[in-house]
Structures are given as C-alpha cells and as structure tokens.
Amino acid sequence: MEMYRHTFAEINLDHLAHNIRLLQSSFPQAPFLCPMVKANAYGHGDVQLARFLESLGIKHLGVCLIEEGLLLRNFGVKAEILVFRGFDREGAEKILQYQMTPVVSTWEHIEHLEAVADQPVNIHLKFDTGMNRLGFRPEEGQKLFDRLWQNKKIRLKALVTHLYNGDDALDPQGQSAEQLRKLDQVSQLFKPFNIFCHALNSSGILNLLALKQQGGSKDHPLLLQNWGLRPGLMIYGYNPLEDKSVCQLKPVMTFKSQVATYRQVKAGETVSYGATWKAKRDSVIAVVPVGYADGFHRILSNKATLLFAGKRVPIAGTICMDYLMLDVTDVVGNEDLKKFKDQEVILFGYGSGGSFLSADEIGTLAQSITWEMLTSVGERVPRVYTGVDARFIRDEVGGE
Structure with missing residues (x-):
C-alpha cells in the first residue's frame, strides 16, 4: 500500500512469535491453544496474523463473529476456527458450509444445528x-447430556466458560476459582464424551504460569484440570495483571506518525479547537497528521505525552479528527527545525x-483499557509488518 501520510501501525511479527512460543513452551501439554483474533486481531490485522499464527503451528483460532471467520476462510486460513458469538439458522448454515466450530450457548443454537446439519458437526458447549x-446454567448439564448423548448430528468436543475477573485467579477463594470449580463439576457429567475444558484467558493463563513458578498447591482450582487456553491480549504483548514479572511479553504494535509541519506560537496564543491550551512562553508546536478518526481518542487532549525524537512531549490542545499538536519546545530548543524535519512521533x-x-499508559489516561486502545486503531491506518518473518506476510497474504 502506498502511503502519502506517514501514519501507520507497525506490527512486529518477531514479537508475536516470541509471545506465542512462550505459551507453547510453558504449556506443552495444553489440550487446546486458541489465540483470539477477533476484532481484526485486536487491531493488528486478522488475516495476516491468522496466517502467520498457522505458520507457528497454531491449530485453533478464535473469533467473535461468523463474518470474521468467513473472512479468514476466504483468505485460505485452514486452522479450526471457533465462533464465539451466537447464531440463527442462516448463521448455522454458514458455519457448517465453511467448516467452522460453533460455541453453543442456547437451546436455540442446538435446534438450528440439528435443522441444517447433514453430517455430524463438532461443537463446544458454553456454560x-x-x-x-452467555451460556447454559450448570444446573442444565444433565438435560444437555441427555440431548447430546448419541445425537447423530452433533458431536460435543469441549466445555467452555469465561472468567470475568481473571486477575484474581491465584486466589483459591476468589471469583475465578469458583467459576473453575463450577465448570470442573459440570464437566464430570460429560466424561463419556471424552471432552476437554477451556476457560483461561490471558489473565487466567498468566496466573496459572505464576502458580506453577511458585509451586502452588495441586488442589488449586487452576490445577483441577489441564485447562485449554484462549490467549488474547497477551499474545499482542500486554500483561493485564498488575504484577508484570511472571513473564516478559513483547508488545507487537507500534502506532506511529511523522511531523507534518511546525508552528512558532507566541506566549499567550492558543492552539486548536476551543482554545484549551495557551502558550505560557514562546513555543514550538509540532503538527502531527493523526487524530481521533484514526483511533487516538479525543479525551487524551492536554493529557497524554507522546514520544518525539525519543523524548516525552505533551499534547497541546484539543485532538482533532485528522491532527494533533505537540509542544516540542523543550526538545528542539534553539536548534534549526530542519534538523527535525519529518520527525517520527510514537x-x-x-x-x-x-x-x-x-498502550497501558495511554489507556489509563483515556479512562479506558489497553484492549480498547489497540482495537481502536482505525481502518485508514495502514498496518506495516516487520521482523524476520515479515516476508511471509508479503508473499503469502499480500500485506505490506
């Protein structure tokens, strides 16, 4: 893709490979490793990353929408694709046609699959x-067993739940522990199906890794089963836990731009909409061609500091749709601005x-979370793939 505005998201495939291999080496016996590539792979480019993950030996991928799964299939992704969102009868037909695996969470889902399946379809059952x-209540387990046992159209492969407070998973009396106990208990009903269970998201996985490092008790809920893994945020290089020491993840995305021009602003003059920033001294303002239409939120106006020539500089004034301004006075000093022509901004x-x-810091300043910062990077921001394996993307998928 040709770029006439040097604003883009650099996706480091070496860092992604590092994070995936850390998972593979830490949990070699896991029955299921399913990186989540929903929401355009958390903003990183779903087709490109899905194909690259396959090259790393990944056999399962998770999406939310049927449409996301169809896109991957249409670009030749062969891995088993789990669709976590619900579906109607038409959606069931597409899931079967494109050989995806539905995560079933209502009785209606079962009915839709039974109505359209002409051969057995594999499902994961959500509790x-x-x-x-979403999901069935654990007390519905026996009724579900009766419905699915010897069902000629549906083959149960796994049980699923979702940790809603995975940060507390190390606490054997915490909310996550209670969820894991519930899933383990209901899974006993389904042993004749020879199933596995998956429940651990990034926070759950990182807490399990911490528990193993600490030599935790074998009766801890994290060790009740050989849980399947569904990493999301962590494969993109961010640890959702307060304690970041359990492993060294490498952030995959760098969101960057380049100064378009500089403005000399006199003391007392204002910058941008609403005159929310006034120069306390004669200042040098860098105009950067990126704004809230690109996913850099307006709430960060006059709050965030960005990297300019490797140094922190504050946002000056209101972030615009297509631009933001930085006060770079302390960095450029009295030097000739030609030295800073086309200066990179991170x-x-x-x-x-x-x-x-x-992105954790930016998310906090935006009164949001890291997930939202990554997924907010907009469609008009090109993704540029770098690293030793970047040629794979260019050759196999046609990305930059």
Whole structure:
C-alpha cells in the first residue's frame, strides 16, 4: 500500500512469535491453544496474523463473529476456527458450509444445528459460571447430556466458560476459582464424551504460569484440570495483571506518525479547537497528521505525552479528527527545525534510542483499557509488518 501520510501501525511479527512460543513452551501439554483474533486481531490485522499464527503451528483460532471467520476462510486460513458469538439458522448454515466450530450457548443454537446439519458437526458447549452474559446454567448439564448423548448430528468436543475477573485467579477463594470449580463439576457429567475444558484467558493463563513458578498447591482450582487456553491480549504483548514479572511479553504494535509541519506560537496564543491550551512562553508546536478518526481518542487532549525524537512531549490542545499538536519546545530548543524535519512521533510502542510508550499508559489516561486502545486503531491506518518473518506476510497474504 502506498502511503502519502506517514501514519501507520507497525506490527512486529518477531514479537508475536516470541509471545506465542512462550505459551507453547510453558504449556506443552495444553489440550487446546486458541489465540483470539477477533476484532481484526485486536487491531493488528486478522488475516495476516491468522496466517502467520498457522505458520507457528497454531491449530485453533478464535473469533467473535461468523463474518470474521468467513473472512479468514476466504483468505485460505485452514486452522479450526471457533465462533464465539451466537447464531440463527442462516448463521448455522454458514458455519457448517465453511467448516467452522460453533460455541453453543442456547437451546436455540442446538435446534438450528440439528435443522441444517447433514453430517455430524463438532461443537463446544458454553456454560455461564458467573458472568451472566452467555451460556447454559450448570444446573442444565444433565438435560444437555441427555440431548447430546448419541445425537447423530452433533458431536460435543469441549466445555467452555469465561472468567470475568481473571486477575484474581491465584486466589483459591476468589471469583475465578469458583467459576473453575463450577465448570470442573459440570464437566464430570460429560466424561463419556471424552471432552476437554477451556476457560483461561490471558489473565487466567498468566496466573496459572505464576502458580506453577511458585509451586502452588495441586488442589488449586487452576490445577483441577489441564485447562485449554484462549490467549488474547497477551499474545499482542500486554500483561493485564498488575504484577508484570511472571513473564516478559513483547508488545507487537507500534502506532506511529511523522511531523507534518511546525508552528512558532507566541506566549499567550492558543492552539486548536476551543482554545484549551495557551502558550505560557514562546513555543514550538509540532503538527502531527493523526487524530481521533484514526483511533487516538479525543479525551487524551492536554493529557497524554507522546514520544518525539525519543523524548516525552505533551499534547497541546484539543485532538482533532485528522491532527494533533505537540509542544516540542523543550526538545528542539534553539536548534534549526530542519534538523527535525519529518520527525517520527510514537503514539504508543517503541521509539528511538530504546524509548517505549505503553498502550497501558495511554489507556489509563483515556479512562479506558489497553484492549480498547489497540482495537481502536482505525481502518485508514495502514498496518506495516516487520521482523524476520515479515516476508511471509508479503508473499503469502499480500500485506505490506
């Protein structure tokens, strides 16, 4: 893709490979490793990352929407694709046609599959163990067993739940522990199906890794079963736990731009809409061609500091749809601005001289979360793939 505005998201495939291999080496016996590539792979490019993950030996991929799964199939992704959102009869037909695996959470889902299946379809069965969003109640387990046992159209492969407070998974009396006990208990009913269970998201996985490092008790709920793994945020390089020491993840995305021009602003003058920033001194303002239409939220106006020439500089004034402005006075000083022509600006990720700005920090300043910062990076921001394996993306998928 040709770029006439040098604003893009750099996706480091070496870092993604590092994070995946950390999982593979830490849990070699896991019955199920299913990286989540929903929401455009958390903003990183779903087709490109799905194909690359396959090259790393990944056999399962998770999406939310049927449409997301269809896109992957249409671009030649061969891995088993789990669809976590619900579906109607038409959706069931598409799931079967494109050989995807539905995560079933209502009786209607079962009815739709039975109505359209002309050969047995594999399913994962979701139980609501406390989040109160999707899934069967554990007390429906026996009725489900009776419905599915010797069912000629449906083959049960796994049970699923979702941890709603995975940060507390190390606490044997916490909410996650209670959820895991519930799923383990209901899974005993389904032993004749020879199933496995998956429940651990990124926070659950990282807590399990911490427990193993600490030599935790074998009766801890995290060790009740050989749980399947559904990593999301962590494969993109961010640890959702407060304690970041359990493993060294490498952030995959760097959101960057380039200064378009500079403005000399006199003391007392204002910058941008609403005059929310007034110069306290004669200042140098860098105009950067990226704004809230690109996914850098307006709430960060006059709050965040970004990386300019490897140093922190504050946002000056209101973030616009297509631009933001930075006060770079302290960095440029009295130097000739020609020295800073086309200077790189990092919104989050890796900058020059070993500098780094975390999407965690930007998310906190935006009164949001890291997940939203990554997935907000907009469609008009090109993804540029780098690293030793970047040629795979260019050759196999046609990405930049």
